[in-house]
Amino acid sequence: MSLSPPEAAPLSPPPSPPEGAPPRRAALRDLAHALADRANPVLVRFVRQQLKSRAFLLLYVVTLLAATLFSLSLGSRSAQMAEGDAALNLLGALAAVWSLAVWVFEPISVYRAVTAEREDATWDLVELTGMRPRVVLSGLLQAAAVHSALYAAAIAPFVLMAYLLRGVDLATLITLLTYVPLVGLAGVATGIFAGCVGTTRAVRSLTSVVLTLGCVGVWLTHMNLWGDFDDFARGVQRLLHGPLPLAITGMYFNFFAAWILLMLSLSAGLITSRVANRSTLPRLVWMLLSLNAIGWLVALGLIGGELEATLTVAAVCGAVATPLLGLFSVTEDWTLTPRQARDLRSARPWVRPFMVVLGPGAARGRLAFLAMAAVTIGLALWALANHRTDEPALFALSFLALTSLYLLVGDTLARGPFARLCPTATHRRALILVMLVLGAMLVAVLGAMSAFQVQEVALIGPFPGAWVIAEGVVAPTSVMAVLAAGVLALTILTAQALGRLRVTTQQVFARGDDRNPRAG
Amino acid sequence: MTTPLVQVHQLTRHFGQVRAVEDVSFSFGEGQIFGFIGPNGAGKSTTMRILAGLDIPTRGDCTVAGLSTVDDSDKVRRLIGYMPDAYGTYPNMDVVDYLDFFARAYGLRGPARRRAVQDVVAFCQLGGLADKPITTLSKGMKQRLCLGRCLIHDPPVLILDEPSAGLDPRARIEFRELLKLLAAQGKAIFISSHILADLQELCDAVAIIEQGRLVATGAVADMKQAARSARREARPDADVHVLELRLSAPFERLPELLAEQAELSDALTSATQATARFAGDDAQLAALLRRLVQAGVPVCHFATRDDNLEDLFMHLTEGRVQ
Numbered sequence: 001m002s003l004s005p006p007e008a009a010p011l012s013p014p015p016s017p018p019e020g021a022p023p024r025r026a027a028l029r030d031l032a033h034a035l036a037d038r039a040n041p042v043l044v045r046f047v048r049q050q051l052k053s054r055a056f057l058l059l060y061v062v063t064l065l066a067a068t069l070f071s072l073s074l075g076s077r078s079a080q081m082a083e084g085d086a087a088l089n090l091l092g093a094l095a096a097v098w099s100l101a102v103w104v105f106e107p108i109s110v111y112r113a114v115t116a117e118r119e120d121a122t123w124d125l126v127e128l129t130g131m132r133p134r135v136v137l138s139g140l141l142q143a144a145a146v147h148s149a150l151y152a153a154a155i156a157p158f159v160l161m162a163y164l165l166r167g168v169d170l171a172t173l174i175t176l177l178t179y180v181p182l183v184g185l186a187g188v189a190t191g192i193f194a195g196c197v198g199t200t201r202a203v204r205s206l207t208s209v210v211l212t213l214g215c216v217g218v219w220l221t222h223m224n225l226w227g228d229f230d231d232f233a234r235g236v237q238r239l240l241h242g243p244l245p246l247a248i249t250g251m252y253f254n255f256f257a258a259w260i261l262l263m264l265s266l267s268a269g270l271i272t273s274r275v276a277n278r279s280t281l282p283r284l285v286w287m288l289l290s291l292n293a294i295g296w297l298v299a300l301g302l303i304g305g306e307l308e309a310t311l312t313v314a315a316v317c318g319a320v321a322t323p324l325l326g327l328f329s330v331t332e333d334w335t336l337t338p339r340q341a342r343d344l345r346s347a348r349p350w351v352r353p354f355m356v357v358l359g360p361g362a363a364r365g366r367l368a369f370l371a372m373a374a375v376t377i378g379l380a381l382w383a384l385a386n387h388r389t390d391e392p393a394l395f396a397l398s399f400l401a402l403t404s405l406y407l408l409v410g411d412t413l414a415r416g417p418f419a420r421l422c423p424t425a426t427h428r429r430a431l432i433l434v435m436l437v438l439g440a441m442l443v444a445v446l447g448a449m450s451a452f453q454v455q456e457v458a459l460i461g462p463f464p465g466a467w468v469i470a471e472g473v474v475a476p477t478s479v480m481a482v483l484a485a486g487v488l489a490l491t492i493l494t495a496q497a498l499g500r501l502r503v504t505t506q507q508v509f510a511r512g513d514d515r516n517p518r519a520g
Numbered sequence: 521m522t523t524p525l526v527q528v529h530q531l532t533r534h535f536g537q538v539r540a541v542e543d544v545s546f547s548f549g550e551g552q553i554f555g556f557i558g559p560n561g562a563g564k565s566t567t568m569r570i571l572a573g574l575d576i577p578t579r580g581d582c583t584v585a586g587l588s589t590v591d592d593s594d595k596v597r598r599l600i601g602y603m604p605d606a607y608g609t610y611p612n613m614d615v616v617d618y619l620d621f622f623a624r625a626y627g628l629r630g631p632a633r634r635r636a637v638q639d640v641v642a643f644c645q646l647g648g649l650a651d652k653p654i655t656t657l658s659k660g661m662k663q664r665l666c667l668g669r670c671l672i673h674d675p676p677v678l679i680l681d682e683p684s685a686g687l688d689p690r691a692r693i694e695f696r697e698l699l700k701l702l703a704a705q706g707k708a709i710f711i712s713s714h715i716l717a718d719l720q721e722l723c724d725a726v727a728i729i730e731q732g733r734l735v736a737t738g739a740v741a742d743m744k745q746a747a748r749s750a751r752r753e754a755r756p757d758a759d760v761h762v763l764e765l766r767l768s769a770p771f772e773r774l775p776e777l778l779a780e781q782a783e784l785s786d787a788l789t790s791a792t793q794a795t796a797r798f799a800g801d802d803a804q805l806a807a808l809l810r811r812l813v814q815a816g817v818p819v820c821h822f823a824t825r826d827d828n829l830e831d832l833f834m835h836l837t838e839g840r841v842q
Contacts (some may be wrong), residue, residue, distance in 0.1 A: 037633075041624035045610070045617070052612040052653075121606040124574050125669070128597045129625035273592060275576065338591040508590055510533060510576040 041131065041140025046113065047146050055109070056147070061102055063151055066097045067158045075161075085169020091162045092229030094155045095176055099222060101151045102184030106144050106216045106386065107191035111211055113140065114195025115204055118271075134268040137192050141264065142190040148181045171240050172233040182256040183519060189217055196267040244303060251296060258289050275508050276359035277343045279360040283329060283368050287357075290321045290372060294379070312383040312392045318376030318394035323403035323462075325372055329365030330407050330493070331414070331428035335506040336361050344503060356501075366497035371406075376400055391470040398479065399466035401486020406462060409490040410435050423511070434463065524549045525585055525708045526571070526677055530638035532579035533566050534734075536717075540566045542732040543580070546804050548710065548725060551678060553703045555723035556712040557833055563732040564712040565605060571710065572602040598626070601670030607662050609654045615665055616650045618778055619672055640668040643699065660691030667698065678702065682709040684718055686698065717812075720829040721751055721784045730837045744827050747835060762831055763798040765812075766821035775817055783808055788834075798824055 038045075050056045068092040078086035126136060164171055185415045194207040225232050239248050260270040288394035294314045301310030336344065340360045347355050357368040376396060383393035410432035414422040422428050439461040446457045455473045458464040459482055468474050468481065523549035533541040541563040548554035558564050568574040571582045573593035582589040584596045610618065619640055623633045641647055644664040649657060657665065663683055670678055680699075684692045690804065696718055703709055713719050719726060720740060727737040736743055748760070763784065768772070772792040778787040778796055783804055787796035809822050827835075 037630050039624075041621055042626060045613070045621040048617050049610060049612040117643050120608065120612065122608045124569075124572075124602070124604060125608045125622070126625065127574065128572065128600065128602055129622060129673075130594055130597050130627075273593070275593060338588075339594070342591075508576055510578045511742055 006355060029129075038393075040135060040139035040142055042126075042136050043142040045292060046140060046143035048124045050109070050143070051145060055105075059105055060150070060154060063097050063101055064154045067094055067155045069087060070094065071161060076116050078165065080517075084165075086161045087165035087167035088229040088233065090158065090165065091168055091173075091176065092226040092232075094162065095159055095229070096223060096226040097212050098151055098155050099180050099183070099219055099226075102148045102180055103219050106147055106184055107187035107215050108212060110140050110144055110188050111191035111195045111208065114192055115208075116194075118199065132268075134264065134272045136265050137196075137271075140192055141185065141188055141260065145181070147186060148184050152177070152181065154174075167231065169237075172236045175236045176232070178253075182253070183218070186256050186259045186263075187218070187294045189267075190214070193218040193263040193267045193270075196270040227287055240459050244300070247300060247303060254292065254296065258292060262289060275337050275339050277340045277360045279329065279365065280330060280358045282356070283325065283358050284354075286321070286325050287368070287372065290325075291373075292398070293317055293321075294375070308387040310381065311379055312387045312396075315376060315379035315383050315396040318372065318379055318391050319399045319403075322369065322372040322376050322400060323407065326365075326369035326403070326407045327429055327432060328425075329368045330362060330411055331425045331432065332360065332362045332365045333363045333425060334500055335504050335505075337508045338505050341505045361503075363497045363500040366493050367501075370490060370494055370497065375405065390394060391472075395470035395477070397486070398469040398482050399462055401482050401489070402459070402462035402465050404486050404489040404493070406439070408492055426440060429510070440464070523586065526554075526710065527583045528567070528571065528580070529582070530580035531567060531570060531577050531582060533563070533570060533575070536577045539732050541570075541577075541729075544727075544729065544732070545580075546607040546737045548708055550708045550726045551703055551706045553699065553709045553711060553722050555719040555726035556710060556729065557716065557719065557726055557829070558712075558729035559837065562729045564729060565681050567708070567729070568602070568679050568712065569604075570742035572600055573597050574602075575811050598673065599675050599677055600717045601673070601678045603666050603670050603678070603680045603683055605735050606684065607666055609662065609665070611655060612653070614653050615646055615657070616652050618654055618665065619668055623672050628673065632811060636672050636674070638778065640671050643671065643701075644668040645694075646685060658691075658694070660687050663691070663695060664698075667695070671702075676707055678707055678709045678711075682707065682714065684711055684713055684715055692718060716829040716833055726829070728833060728836050731765040735836045738833075740829060744833055747827055747832055752841045760797055760799045762827060763796050764821065764823050765794040765796075765819065767792040768820040771817050773815075774817065777812070777817065781808060781811070786835075 010386075018137050070090060074086050074090045074093070081089075086499070107148050116399050117126065159177070159292065162168060163170075177304075191211055194211045197203060197207055235427060239245065242248065262285060265282045269278045269282045294317075295315040297310040298307070303309035310321075344355055344359045347359075353434075355364070357364060380393045380396040384390055387393060411428060413429045413435075414428035418431060422431050440463065443458050443461040443464045446460070450457060455468050456475070458468040459474065465482065526549075529545050531541055531544045532539075538583040544563070546554070556564050556567070561617065566575065570577050571584070571589060573589040573596050576590055581726065584599050585594050586601070587597050587778060592766065608623075613621075616637060619637045620633070623636050628636050641650055644667055646661070646664060646668060649661060654665065667680075667683065670680070683699075684695055687695060692715065699709060699711070699722060711719070711722070722765060725737070725739045726743070728735045736746075738746075771777075774794060775789045778784050778794060783798055783800040784796040785799070787794060798808070800808075805824065807817065812819055812822075
């Protein structure tokens with residue numbers, strides 16, 4: 001920039017390496033500078049802000065003081081305690097203090113940062129920089145991880161002391177040192193999601209209360225565990241010396257990773273402009289999480305020799321996950337915005353084939369739903385052929401058939417007779433949900449009226465319908481009718497998708513009900 | 521003819537029943553300072569937000585360097601420095617950290633980032649305040665900091681929403697000088713303000729908006745000329761000027777007295793001041809002064825001048841709000 005400085009004190013130049021520094025140290029320093037330079041901007045900003053915040057410093061000092069007091073108190077009484085008790089008690093107390101900071105303070109602080117950013121007009125400024133929402137949100141998560149590490153540093157000497165007191169094995173210690181930050185990060189991801197939901201004051205008040213209660217609740221429910229740390233240690237031992245220690249360790253980390261990924265992708269979808277492509281990321285994450293779950297179930301089945309059972313479970317999980325995806329992807333607009341079309345056309349060559357199911361718009365949304373439905377049907381048919389009992393597979397197939405029918409009919413109504421009432425994808429989703437609720441209520445009312453003499457009444461609602469089919473209390477012709485209806489719905493959805501796969505764009509304009517962003 | 525850098529074409533934005541902006545069109549190019557004038561609630565900030573790519577129009581389009589602010593908002597944002605009417609600062613942050621964050625966010629790395637921050641600190645004369653927390657800065661310094669943030673990625677277009685609101689006279693003048701420097705460097709500046717004297721000195725062209733509709737647009741000199749021509753058409757026999765009157769003490773009958781004078785129209789009075797449109801020659805002006813003095817008006821200042829932006833604004837708008 002060629003800005004001519006009128007009169008100003010120059011800033012201090014960046015630190016230059018001292019002469020004669022050993023090459024390895026210089027290389028490390030260069031690496032550190034390069035990493036700091038490329039760090040997520042939000043991570044840098046949030047860490048800097050928190051380190052100067054009075055609340056953070058106060059909590060840090062309190063954590064340090066509490067850890068010191070507990071250590072002194074237990075250290076002075078350790079002679080009167082049974083061997084190992086002092087270490088267990090100390091670790092329990094340290095975990096309670098640490099988790100208070102990481103499980104309660106951090107998620108609430110990140111939630112407040114997200115809501116404040118969106119209320120104080122700074123969000124506009126961040127948006128203008130062109131940073132993608134997922135970069136902003138992952139920066140917040142990374143910052144929370146750094147803070148979590150700082151709190152860990154405060155209690156680290158005391159944890160070491162507890163270990164040296166003997167009575168705690170390394171596996172328990174490592175489990176504790178991963179469990180507290182992982183739950184904390186999951187809480188932070190939930191806090192970010194809560195901060196991205198809704199823009200009105202009423203919604204924010206509600207999310208704030210729910211998040212606070214949730215965080216405090218999780219912390220309080222663990223107090224019992226920290227108070228009797230021996231139980232925690234025994235539980236860890238049982239799991240690690242059980243039949244599948246590696247699988248359990250993997251699932252433990254996988255669960256937190258999946259939760260964090262889900263929360264962040266949903267949050268990013270919520271705050272992305274409707275002009276941009278906000279379909280691909282959540283769709284990709286949902287499909288990956290589903291595949292991940294199937295992968296784990298297959299692995300567990302292979303290890304435990306119960307592949308039929310685990311794949312049946314996978315089919316049921318798929319039958320629940322597929323309509324959830326469909327609710328969001330089938331109801332999207334047929335036309336794309338010019339920017340979405342540009343993103344679709346400019347996708348990298350290796351990404352392009354995947355965009356057939358991950359790209360924005362109702363046509364590709366239908367294909368995504370159909371792809372997941374195909375996997376679920378495959379799993380269910382395999383389970384039907386191989387598993388000892390048919391009920392779960394039948395449940396999965398009939399639930400998928402009924403929900404596909406609801407999606408097709410709901411979407412058709414929303415785009416046809418109710419088009420004026422349902423001008424947006426959100427309205428179409430709401431209509432389908434209302435239909436599902438009405439269906440369930442109708443089952444209850446008709447069921448009560450006929451005193452459940454006619455079990456076929458239950459077929460009106462997806463869940464009761466699938467239930468009665470799995471229980472085998474309806475006639476086989478009814479089952480065949482439901483499955484045929486499901487196949488028909490999937491066929492129509494396929495035809496619709498293929499018929500409208502060609503990209504058509506439409507300029508985006510504000511809608512009459514778009515809120516004035518300056519109205520507060 | 522070259523295409524203007526910024527074009528607003530039939531821009532319309534409705535919020536439910538409220539027509540915040542209705543069919544607004546204007547354009548300006550690089551090196552130009554374009555003023556946007558209108559009463560509160562006229563639709564200035566809404567227009568600016570749409571131009572910055574932060575909102576979507578109900579109809580119409582805005583382009584920056586030929587790119588749509590809706591369809592290409594991701595590309596347009598890099599070309600724009602937007603300063604909203606709210607400061608948009610963070611707690612627990614000092615000046616350099618704030619600028620460094622935005623430099624990082626705009627993708628500046630290593631020496632380029634450090635140089636950008638240094639340049640902006642120097643240009644906005646924030647050097648002595650580099651390590652100060654933002655919350656302790658005065659309003660004028662915060663405005664400079666926000667201008668610095670707009671400049672950190674060196675955009676060709678600046679959109680400044682009421683940048684001199686609440687500033688003291690010195691800060692206002694200093695801010696004005698910074699904007700002149702930026703325009704001299706070729707940046708296109710779109711600025712809204714209530715301080716019309718500032719805009720008159722700064723702007724090459726202005727647009728006046730009321731109730732979401734554009735009531736006039738063009739170069740300030742052209743608009744003055746148009747207003748003068750319109751008055752000349754109405755009174756072809758006389759020159760029309762603005763008469764300024766100042767009294768040494770309040771005079772209760774001043775409004776009635778001015779209304780009685782045939783040469784005067786559109787009189788605006790306060791306790792010890794008045795302005796009015798005067799149509800006539802020097803002899804009529806001398807006669808008017810004589811009559812006022814004879815009527816006992818304690819006149820201490822009596823002069824005519826040409827229209828300024830304020831007069832134009834008052835002439836063209838009616839003070840209606842939605």
